[in-house]
Amino acid sequence: MPPRELTQAVDTLAQLDAVTVREDLRQKEDGRKWILKVQLRLTDPPADTQVPRETDWYVLIEDTYPWGSIEIHPSKENSITATFPHQRRNHPGSEEEPWRNGNICVSQYGHILGRSGAITEPRDPDERLRWHLERAVAWLETAANGNLQQPGDPYEVPEFDTRAAPNRTLAFNETYDSFEDWQSVSGSWGTVELRQLAEPTGTLATGEFRDLDDHVIHQPEWGDYIKDNTEDVFHGAWILLDSTPFEPPWEAPETWRELENVLEDAPIELYELLGKVSSTVTEEDIQILLIGFPIPEEIGDPDALIRWQAVKLPSLKQPAEHAGGFRNTERNREILARVDLVNKEIQWLDSENWAHEQLARRGSLSKPLSETKVLLIGTGALGSTLAECLVRGGVQELTLVDGETFEIGNLARHTLTLPDVGEEKATALAERLQSLTPHASVEAITEDFPPTDESRDAVASSEIVIDCTGSNAVLGALRRFPWKQPTLFTSASMGRRGNRLFVYSAYDTAFPHNRFREALEPWLLQERLEWSHGEDAVPERVGCWHPASVIRMDRVTTWAGTISRYLDQTTDLGHGQSKLTVLETQAEGEVPLVSEAEPPFQDSIEWASADSSITVRIPAGRLAAVKDLCAEAKEVETGGILAGTYFSGGEALVVRATDPPSDSTHGPTTFHRGTEQVDEWLQAANERLGIQYLGEWHYHPAAPPEASDDDYDEMVSIATNESYHCPDPILVIIGGSPPDDLSVNVYVFHREGDFEELHRANPEDEPEDSQ
Known part of the structure; x- marks a missing residue:
């Protein structure tokens, strides 16, 4: 039996004139969803619309109602078959179910579907289901009138059918700057270098794009990971369109015949392109076709990015392999490509923009930090954790300096892992950081600071220098080192039990070691007084006493994250200025002291x-x-x-x-x-x-x-x-x-x-x- 809250919610649908319940609630076999069949009616649809006046729909309701998802799918009979904006690809779906896969989006885009008053989705059991169905009718009316896309909406690309090539992904790198470059490209097609990556499996990253004269017209800028993890390189074809290759109302072509129809106004005819390109690459190379088109960020805005959608081509026979035999001419290749493909379904590949400006939208650091050459000295507990925060935050050019080897005892408080034991810390950490993003270039210098002459130039050109060694010898070397320009220095260290973080920053031509010591000395005295009668280290091994700090990893990660935020705030220091910040919490082993916030709206x-x-x-x-x-x-x-x-x-x-x-x-x-x-x-x-x-x-x-x-x-x-x-x-x-x-x-x-x-x-x- 359906739960009482759900049956009462279904009863309230009688209040909606445009909605009729066609079948009673029934439960899916797995017991996770309830299914309700309804009919939706439009008042006065346009004569030329693809939306009938009356359509049947299936509502899939999670058994946690009023919580959980509510999906609204067209019925396989007497409903819409086209795909519209704000709808999943509307294909027939499973043979066992009576609904199609085209779930419509009614919980977003309130300014399109909203009426007078509030648009918030209610959570009251009697109102939530009715709200979804009321908006489904509004969605259908808007779809019938062709108004689902409004200026200011985030631009979306239709869902492509990638089921035929599920283990292939195209990673391209297109930015706002590269869009401007593409505007000056005179050719409209050519060949593209594709890099097959070891990991993720099946991923192809775009390399050089060449025009019909074999000139390089675009070279994406990747980090070290793409360069170091390329297993194979081969070539595909590309074609750049002036507009999107979608069929109305809003769906991607599914067959080569449909693709040919939507490319009628393309700069070059589809099969002519395949005939031309096949003369410059081998049959095995031309297995991937990239179809590019410009897109805006929001509906109504000018185009801002190039979007590439990859196609896996079936094996194309050479002219001589066809029955009767043909001469290997461009025209014959064009004709035979049409013969081979015209009645076949397209094998679209998942295609994703891996550009830095797209991937770094979540929690990115400021540009003065992320787009600057950073030097990190010391890759121990604090340094390795801070390095990961920086790279995940968007820092693209990072140099690591550390002469130590990663030991088994470091595992308790480090980002490296068991396979790295015995490796040089800087080298192993650089490899790990490069795997976090396709855009980071991380160099490892496996010696203590200051480095030898071989590495001095790479270090001297750094614009931000971060010291995480806690070593006075390193700080003295920072003062004496010949930097090429004024540099932002930051020295970060934890107190003896991890209860304090000391961050000293200065913008100068050399690290002001004397000013640093003057500012920090009172705090060092306080530290000595507090811990003069307590143990702040333990023996790490049997035998000769090896002191190891008792600071735990949770405290290290807290302070590392704090330092990355602090660095964002110090990039505006003026020349000759310096600042010491000391943050404090309770001692290691205790719950950190968090002050209780005053309840809001007390007035x-x-x-x-x-x-x-x-x-x-x-x-x-x-x-x-x-x-x-x-x-x-x-x-x-x-x-x-x-x-x-x-x-x-x-x-x-x-x-x-x-x-x-x-x-x-x-x-x-x-x-x-x-x-x-x-x-x-x-x-x-x-x-x-x-x-x-x-x-x-x-x-x-x-x-x-x-x-x-x-x-x-x-x-x-x-x-x-x-x-x-x-x-x-x-x-x-x-x-x-x-x-x-x-x-x-x-x-x-x-x-x-x-x-x-x-x-x-x-x-x-x-x-x-x-x-």
Whole structure:
């Protein structure tokens, strides 16, 4: 039996005129999802649309409802068969199931599917399923009218069918700068070097692109990993289009005949391209075709990037191998390529942009740090962990200096692993760091600082130098070393038990060792006093005593992450400036001391119901801002919308109150709140802050803050309009004469048609600045 919450949710679908339940709920065999068949009806679809007036759909609901996913798939019978924007590839899917795979996206793109009021997905069991189906109807109506893509939407590429070539991936490297380079390319096709990587298995990385005259026109810039892990190099073909090769409404071609149709306006005919390129590469080489096209970042924006989509070609016979035999001419190769391919399905390859600016969008460091040549001295516990933070954060050019060997005892507090035992630390760490990104170039210098003459030039040209050795000898050598330019120096070390982090930075022509010691000496004395009676090291081995610090890896990672953030803040130091930062927590072995944050919105003013648990809280600063708007309005009414969030138990918190929209009308005794940019504002507030529409605020100049008949009618209309998704809208009325004689009343209206006037809770607690 379906759970009661789900059956009640299905019952609420009767409220939607455009939705009819066709079959009762049934459970999938694996028990993880419930299946509901529905029919969706459009009011007045265009005559030329691919969307029928009535379509059948299957709703797949996780058994954790009201939590978990809700998917809406077209039925295999009496539904849409095309693929539209904001939809998975709409292919028939499994033979055992009656639905297609074209799940539609209704939980995003609120400014397209939203109506007046909030667009936040509800979590109430009685509302969530109905919300999804209501938006499915809106999605279908928008699809029928061809309006699913709107300016400002993130640009998306249709889903390509890669099932026929599941173990191949193309990694290309296209940036905003390379897009400009491609704009000046006169040719439209040629050959491309493809590097087959040892890992990830089946991955091909693009190398040199050559035109029809065999001139190099584009060379992607890769890091050491691509260069050092290339198993084989062969050639494929490329063609660059002026527009996207998609079939309407929004799907990738699935056969060579379909691809030929969408390439009608291409700079060169498809089979002519294959005939020409096959004369310059061997049959085995021409197994991959790259189809390139320009794309924007957002709908409506100019094109900004080149997107490559790879195709795996079937084996093409040489002309002489065809029945009857043919001369090996370009024209014959073109004709025979058409014969071989025209009725075959395309084997698309997964194709991904591995450009640095695309991969580094998650948690990247600032450009002054990531695009600078960095030297890291010391690859022990702190140094190795910091190096990983830097490379994962986007640092592309890093040199490591360390003359030590990785030992078994280092495993407890290092990023290297068992296979690295006995290897030189710098070399092993460089190899590991190169595997973190296709763009890092990491050089290892396997000697102590300062290096010998052979490596001095590479070190001297560094722009940022980080010391993680904790060695006074190294710091002295930093002062004496002949740097080629002013350099940003940073020395980072932990206290004897890891409870402190010392970070000293200076921008100068040499490391200011004397200033560093003066700044650090009081702290070193404090460290000696604190640990003079305690053990801060343990013997690592039996026999001769080998001291080893007791600092744990969790503390090392905490401080390494802190240093990487700190480095981002020190790149603006002026010449000759220096700074010491000391961060402190509790001693090793104890839970780190974390101060308790003050609960937010403690200055809120609260209104409560005398008959229910409903409360409304408004921060004093927000209420003061609304009163300022009332003062600006002077003798005419004004108002705006309220946004915030509901907590459990009927508590509402208002965190935003808007100015009156620009198309509002104001009068001495009337105000009509406009709608200009309201939906857009609500969408942005929901996506960035997670808040939703809560109600309205009005100002009654020189009058009591009491709801008028017009106010009552407006709020009842909002409460009963389900498109607002706000069954209990709030009305805040400010009345009186600004600035000092203003008072506030708060009302809550209900979908059933009644309302409550709330009263101030603890009025003596109101801050003075809110009066």
